Amino acid sequence: MSDDNAPKSIDEVFSRISQQSDSFPKRLKQCADFVAANPDRVAVSTVSELSESAGVQPSAFMRFCQDLGFSGFSQMQKVFRSDYSQKWPDYGTRLEKLREHGTESPSALLAEFVEVGRMSLENLMTSVDPAALEEAVKQLARARTIHLVGFRRAFPVTSYLGYAFEKLEVPTILHSGIGGIKLDHTIQPDDAVIAVTFAPYSEQTLEIADIAKQRDADLVAITDLVTSPLVQMGAVPLLVAELDVGAFRALSASLSLAISLAVSVGAAREKLQFEKNMLHDN
Secondary structure, three states: OOHHHOOOOHHHHHHHHHHHHHHOOHHHHHHHHHHHHOHHHHHHOOHHHHHHHHOOOHHHHHHHHHHOOOOOHHHHHHHHHHHHHHHOOOHHHHHHHHHOOOOOOHHHHHHHHHHHHHHHHHHHHHHOOHHHHHHHHHHHHHOOOEEEEOOHHHHHHHHHHHHHHHHOOOOEEEEOOHHHOOOHHHOOOOOEEEEEOOOOOOHHHHHHHHHHHHOOOEEEEEEOOOOOHHHHOOOEEEEOOOOEEOOEEOOHHHHHHHHHHHHHHHHHHHHHHHHHHHHHHO
């Protein structure tokens, strides 16, 4: 590609990554996943540092940049630097300062989780596309039944959505997998599925999401990267990235997104029902 075809913004970079992800060979896919998960580091790191972190050779990272339409890494980095201060604060630096205080006590560990939770919530405001959120609410509001699919770390999100939808009197089925009981057969064309999974992605979640697409049900994804398999399936993507403390990640941003989605869907369904009643009365 020529420089004229190069993405002009981070959003365009992510859009192109999403479009091309399926065709990337293994090493370029590693580059794509790393950039999608660490956009702040692209703005401040060298190509050697990024390549090492992504587990690839610098030549592979350079090829990745060129496949996206850039002349090289420097041109891509300029795009990330131009949006960096507005969209992605230097979370790594701030978190490193927090960790200097150590985690030798429960109080110190609590402070770390509070801090990364706060930063994850801040990041949520830029990672979720408002248009995608509007479309997700629209699809879920018109669904006959909403199916909730999420396992392992994602299960608290779907179970909380189940609780919220029950309180809002929204017809819902929680696919829990308890006892090996499968509920795939309950998904119908006029239903919608909320699939929640984060890297490494749950095969069980992806299988049910694929079934939903085959049956022409609407599919909404709460996931972490534009390269997520759910995005490749054509799901409406609601992207959320949780920062971690060591190898442990809380769900502060994911649960905030979930309750916002549930309340919005409840209000939208109520509005649709009111409009139907008005038409019937007339």
